Every structure is written in structure tokens, then in C-alpha cells.
Amino acid sequence: MTNSLIYDESLKNFIENIGLASEDKDDLLSKMPQMDEEERTKLFKTLTKIYLLDLEEEEAKQKIRKFWQK
Amino acid sequence: MKKIEQNLPTPEEAPEEIKEEETQELEVEEESQPWEKLKIEEEAKLIEGYEKQSQLDNATKDNINNIIHQETDQKRIDFAQEWFEGHKDEIREKGYDIQSREDGYAIKIVNEMGGFDELKEKGEYKETKQAVDNLYVLRADLQKDDVPLESQFLILNLLNNKTERAERDLKTAQEKGDAANSTVKQQELTELFKIKKELSEKISGKDLTQEAEDNTEPLEGKEEYVDKYLFDYIDKQILERSDWNANKTISVLKELGCTTEKKGIIFKEIEVKDNEGNLSVKINPKNLIQYLEKNLAEKFAKERGEEWEMKNAARDIEMKKLIEREIKTLGESPEKTEQGIESIYDRVKKRLKTEFIEKDLKKKEKTREQLQEIKKEFKGEGKNPIEFINNVINRDGSLKDLKGDLKQDKDKIAGFLGEWGFETEDEQFEKFQEMMGKKGISYNEQAKKEKGFLEWILDLIFFVDSESKKSDIKK
Numbered sequence: 001m002t003n004s005l006i007y008d009e010s011l012k013n014f015i016e017n018i019g020l021a022s023e024d025k026d027d028l029l030s031k032m033p034q035m036d037e038e039e040r041t042k043l044f045k046t047l048t049k050i051y052l053l054d055l056e057e058e059e060a061k062q063k064i065r066k067f068w069q070k
Numbered sequence: 071m072k073k074i075e076q077n078l079p080t081p082e083e084a085p086e087e088i089k090e091e092e093t094q095e096l097e098v099e100e101e102s103q104p105w106e107k108l109k110i111e112e113e114a115k116l117i118e119g120y121e122k123q124s125q126l127d128n129a130t131k132d133n134i135n136n137i138i139h140q141e142t143d144q145k146r147i148d149f150a151q152e153w154f155e156g157h158k159d160e161i162r163e164k165g166y167d168i169q170s171r172e173d174g175y176a177i178k179i180v181n182e183m184g185g186f187d188e189l190k191e192k193g194e195y196k197e198t199k200q201a202v203d204n205l206y207v208l209r210a211d212l213q214k215d216d217v218p219l220e221s222q223f224l225i226l227n228l229l230n231n232k233t234e235r236a237e238r239d240l241k242t243a244q245e246k247g248d249a250a251n252s253t254v255k256q257q258e259l260t261e262l263f264k265i266k267k268e269l270s271e272k273i274s275g276k277d278l279t280q281e282a283e284d285n286t287e288p289l290e291g292k293e294e295y296v297d298k299y300l301f302d303y304i305d306k307q308i309l310e311r312s313d314w315n316a317n318k319t320i321s322v323l324k325e326l327g328c329t330t331e332k333k334g335i336i337f338k339e340i341e342v343k344d345n346e347g348n349l350s351v352k353i354n355p356k357n358l359i360q361y362l363e364k365n366l367a368e369k370f371a372k373e374r375g376e377e378w379e380m381k382n383a384a385r386d387i388e389m390k391k392l393i394e395r396e397i398k399t400l401g402e403s404p405e406k407t408e409q410g411i412e413s414i415y416d417r418v419k420k421r422l423k424t425e426f427i428e429k430d431l432k433k434k435e436k437t438r439e440q441l442q443e444i445k446k447e448f449k450g451e452g453k454n455p456i457e458f459i460n461n462v463i464n465r466d467g468s469l470k471d472l473k474g475d476l477k478q479d480k481d482k483i484a485g486f487l488g489e490w491g492f493e494t495e496d497e498q499f500e501k502f503q504e505m506m507g508k509k510g511i512s513y514n515e516q517a518k519k520e521k522g523f524l525e526w527i528l529d530l531i532f533f534v535d536s537e538s539k540k541s542d543i544k545k
Contacts, residue, residue: 002447003535004491009452017456021416024423031427034436036444041532042430044455048528049116050419051459052521056115057415060220061408067204067224068404069231 006040008033014047019054111518118216120418126217126272133265134225135212141228142205146186149198150176153185220411222273226401229266236262263390270397273410278396282389289378289385296374300366458490462524474517476503487531494534502533 004010015028028043035043118125126134154161154176158168166179180186189199208228211221240255271278290298400410436444465472468486472479476499484494503513506529516522 002539003531004450004453005455005458005531006448007450007452008448009450010455011452013452014455018419019415020419020423024420027427028423031431033448034441034444035431036436036440037447039431040448043426045528046422046426046430047455048459048524049422051456052116052524053415053419053422055463056117057411060218060411060415063218063220064223064404064407064411067207068407069201069204069227 002037003041006037006044011040011043011047014044014051018047018051019057020050109518110520113519113521114216115218116521117219117415117418120421121219121414125215126222126269130265130268131212131217133261134229134269135209137229137232137262137265138205138209138212138225141232142202142209145198145202145205146189147173147177149189149195149202150180150185152195152198153180153188157183157185219273219414220407222269223401223407223410226266226269226273226397227407229262229269230398230401233259233262233266263394266397267393270400273414274396274400276396278393279389281396282392285392286385286389289381292375292378292382295378295381296367296370299374300370303366303370304362453490459524461486461490462527463520472517474514476513479513479517483527483530487527492531492534494530498534498537499530501537502530505533 011032012029015025015032018025020028032040032043150173151171154168154171161179161183162168164183189195189202191199204224205228208221208225211218212225236255236258240252240259243251243255267278270276289295399406401407461467462469467489468482472482480496480499484499487494506513506526511526513526516526
């Protein structure tokens with residue numbers, strides 16, 4: 001049985017909810033339905049890295065808000 | 071500065087997060103039951119792996135560390151003075167002199183009266199406490215191989231504030247005619263500029279000197295500048311002039327400090343004498359230009375050389391202003407800084423997406439049959455990957471009490487994956503562990519990390535999926 005994390009619906013959800021520019025999201029969304037399993041697995045790993053960067057970015061911004069000195 | 075440090079509170083007063091970090095290793099060693107409590111280790115941030123060029127060299131780190139030290143001391147001095155002012159009556163009652171307010175004295179009294187204890191609490195002095203704690207965190211970040219990006223921005227903010235104070239102090243010293251203090255402040259500003267520039271270049275990835283040069287009026291080299299002036303002068307004063315005559319020649323020669331005498335009615339020759347009246351040369355119109363070039367060159371080398379020096383100095387000041395403006399913009403406000411961080415992260419995320427398209431996406435077009443197969447295979451109820459990842463990172467649900475030992479954690483992991491619809495078998499776990507072992511990746515190590523554990527879980531899911539497929543084919 002195929003890993004449901006790389007189903008069309010899962011990947012669409014993933015792409016739509018990460019911090020990428022809208023043109024990059026559109027590009028991936030248009031290419032994703034034609035990707036085979038190997039490509040989808042690599043896409044999932046790339047999207048995971050991007051999402052982890054989103055989390056880091058938010059953490060960094062919070063630290064800036066907390067630490068900023070006038 | 072050392073004297074002040076001796077009077078400062080001990081390291082035990084450092085904020086909790088620093089103490090934890092410094093003593094973590096010791097605690098692990100002392101743990102009698104290693105799997106009793108799984109500690110999550112701090113990992114390097116992903117961004118630092120992608121933006122290695124933004125890292126600071128050791129000399130810069132040392133310079134910044136010294137500045138943060140000074141800032142911490144200054145914060146404590148300010149606190150001591152504030153506390154002293156607010157507790158004058160108590161200090162007098164204890165028999166201390168309250169007239170003297172020298173920094174060292176104030177620190178000594180506040181220390182003896184236990185005033186620094188109040189800095190540990192989040193009470194009346196919570197802002198000062200927060201500021202001191204922040205400095206401790208920045209110092210701890212500075213010790214890391216990869217200094218977090220946001221901390222680099224915060225350090226820039228600190229250096230910008232310090233620059234503003236030093237500029238005010240310099241102005242005061244200049245107004246008072248205090249030459250010694252002016253020199254000290256000038257030196258401080260020069261040093262601050264150097265560090266800020268380097269830091270800003272690392273953060274922004276820009277060559278600020280080059281950018282400033284590109285935005286400043288160009289200036290040729292000194293020699294070129296003098297030569298150009300000389301040639302222009304000869305062109306305009308001599309070659310292009312239709313009214314050129316012996317008198318003009320003489321006036322130019324006089325400018326050079328020579329006395330001259332015409333020989334012959336139709337200006338065949340001019341005798342040129344030096345300042346002592348000695349005959350230095352006889353020239354005629356043919357070699358006049360040659361003579362002037364040689365002599366004017368010496369005169370202009372001095373005059374125009376000085377002019378060039380002034381222009382160059384003015385240009386340096388203009389460039390420095392442009393660089394300062396760029397540095398200030400980078401660390402101008404928390405909003406601007408957040409934008410700066412955002413643009414760096416955006417750049418990296420875009421790069422990852424582009425790399426995927428260029429390297430991982432197959433170039434060969436798929437056949438109609440293949441596309442139909444793909445459509446069929448990946449259709450169905452999907453999952454929410456972000457929710458899944460968050461669950462793993464936060465160790466939610468069955469992952470809550472993992473011990474960091476696969477034998478103990480296997481059932482919990484299988485239970486968690488089962489809740490998400492991923493069925494795993496013991497045999498697959500063993501095979502996966504064996505495969506990871508060959509790659510030198512151990513579950514016990516990965517379980518201590520957020521990203522490491524996530525990676526391990528994802529690899530497991532993809533491995534189990536591939537194993538199930540192999541088994542389906544066999545059947």
C-alpha cells in the first residue's frame with residue numbers, strides 16, 4: 001500500500017500550507033500530479049525541510065521581538 | 071573593568087537557560103538510569119547549514135564578546151546606581167557614606183546590602199533583569215560554532231545603540247575640549263564601525279564597500295588625477311590658444327618661479343633663470359611644451375596631489391556614511407530586522423524548491439499509461455503532513471514518554487504510526503534498524519533530537535512502505 005503522506009491530497013495540503021512564494025507553490029501544485037513515487041518522496045522531504053525552516057523562522061522572529069532593545 | 075567584575079554577582083546568578091546549558095553534560099553523566107528521562111538536545115539550525123557564509127570568524131566573535139561583557143557591566147553599574155538612589159536612607163542607616171556615588175563604590179555598597187539579589191527577581195527591576203538575561207543569552211549564542219542568525223541581528227542592534235551613545239559622548243567631550251576622551255571615543259567608534267560592517271556584510275551577504283563605491287562619484291587614482299590636470303592645463307593654456315605668444319610663455323614660467331628674459335625680436339629663445347638668478351635653461355617654442363610638462367608636473371604633483379587627497383578623504387567620508395546608513399537600515403527596528411530574517415529564509419526556501427525541480431524531477435516525459443497509473447495510485451484520502459510533523463516534533467500522544475531506547479519505545483512508535491494509519495511489523499522495525507545501523511545512524515541518538523527523530527520516523531515510514539510493496543509483488 002502506498003504511503004498516504006504522498007497522496008495528491010496530502011501533498012497539495014502540504015504545499016498550500018508552507019511558507020513559499022505563491023508562484024513557487026503554483027509551480028509545484030501544477031507539477032505534483034504527474035510525479036511518480038520517487039519524485040513524490042523527494043518532494044515530501046523537500047517540503048519537510050521548508051516547513052522546518054518555517055518553524056525556525058518564526059522562532060527567530062519571536063526572539064527578536066523579545067530581545068529588541070531601544 | 072576587572073575591579074568591577076570582582077564586585078559583580080557570581081555566575082550562579084546567570085539566567086536559568088545558561089546554567090542548564092553549562093551543566094547539561096554533567097547531569098547526563100550522573101544519571102543513574104539513562105532512559106529514565108529523555109533530554110532533548112539542542113540541534114544546529116537548518117538555516118545555518120544552508121547559509122554557512124554568514125558565520126563569524128573567531129576574531130570578530132572575540133571583539134563582540136568583549137563588547138557584550140562591557141554592556142553587561144554597564145547594565146549592572148546602571149542598576150547599582152538606580153538601586154543606590156532608591157535606597158539612600160537604608161544605606162545611611164547602615165553607616166555608609168551616601169555622598170560618594172562613584173561607580174565602584176556604588177557597586178560595592180549594593181553588593182554588600184544584597185541589592186543585586188533583587189535583580190534575580192522579576193519584580194521592580196524586571197526590565198533591567200530582562201536586558202541582562204538577554205546579554206547572557208547572546209554571549210552563550212556567540213560561543214556556538216554557528217551563531218544563530220537572529221542573534222547576529224540582535225548583536226547588530228546592540229552595537230548600533232552603543233554607537234549612538236559613543237557619538238553622544240564624543241560630542242560632549244568635544245564641546246568640553248576634552249581631547250583625551252575625544253580620542254578614546256573616536257577609537258571606540260572606529261572599532262564599532264569595523265565590527266558592525268563585518269557583521270552586516272555577513273547578515274546581508276552584501277559587499278558594503280563595493281556597494282558604496284558604486285553609489286559614490288568615481289575618483290581616479292592620484293597620479294592619473296595629477297597627470298590629467300597637467301595635460302588639460304597645457305591643452306587649454308597653450309595648445310588651444312590662438313593668442314599664444316612669448317608673453318604668455320613668460321607668465322607661465324613665472325608661475326613656476328623662474329625669471330625669464332626674451333632673446334631676439336621674434337621670440338626665438340627664452341632664457342630661464344632660477345630663483346638665485348642663475349641661468350637654468352634656454353628654451354625655444356619647439357621644446358617649450360616638453361619643458362613645461364616637466365616643470366609643471368612637479369608643481370602640479372604637489373598642488374593637485376593635495377587637492378586629490380582632500381577629494382579622496384571627502385569620498386571616503388561619503389562612502390562611510392552610505393555604509394553606516396545600510397548598517398542602520400539592517401538593524402533599524404524589530405520590524406525591519408524581521409523583514410531581514412524573512413528575506414534570508416525566503417531565499418533559502420526558494421533555493422530548496424528550485425533544487426528539487428532541477429535535480430529531483432525527472433526530465434523524461436511520462437507516457438499516458440504511466441500518468442494514468444500515477445493518477446490511480448495517489449488518489450485517496452490524504453493526511454495533513456504538517457499536523458503529522460508537529461505531532462512527531464512535539465512528541466504528542468503515544469510519543470509523549472519515549473525513553474530513547476528502541477526496545478522500550480518500539481510499541482509506542484508503532485501505536486502512534488497506527489493512529490495515523492501506518493501499519494508496522496516487528497520484522498520491518500528490525501530490518502530498518504539494521505539498515506540504519508549500517509549507515510551509522512542510531513535510534514538512541516536520533517531520539518534525543520527534534521529534527522533527528524522526525525527524520526528517523528519519516529525514513530521508517532518510507533522504508534515500511536517500500537518493504538510492503540516488495541512483499542506484495544512476491545505474493
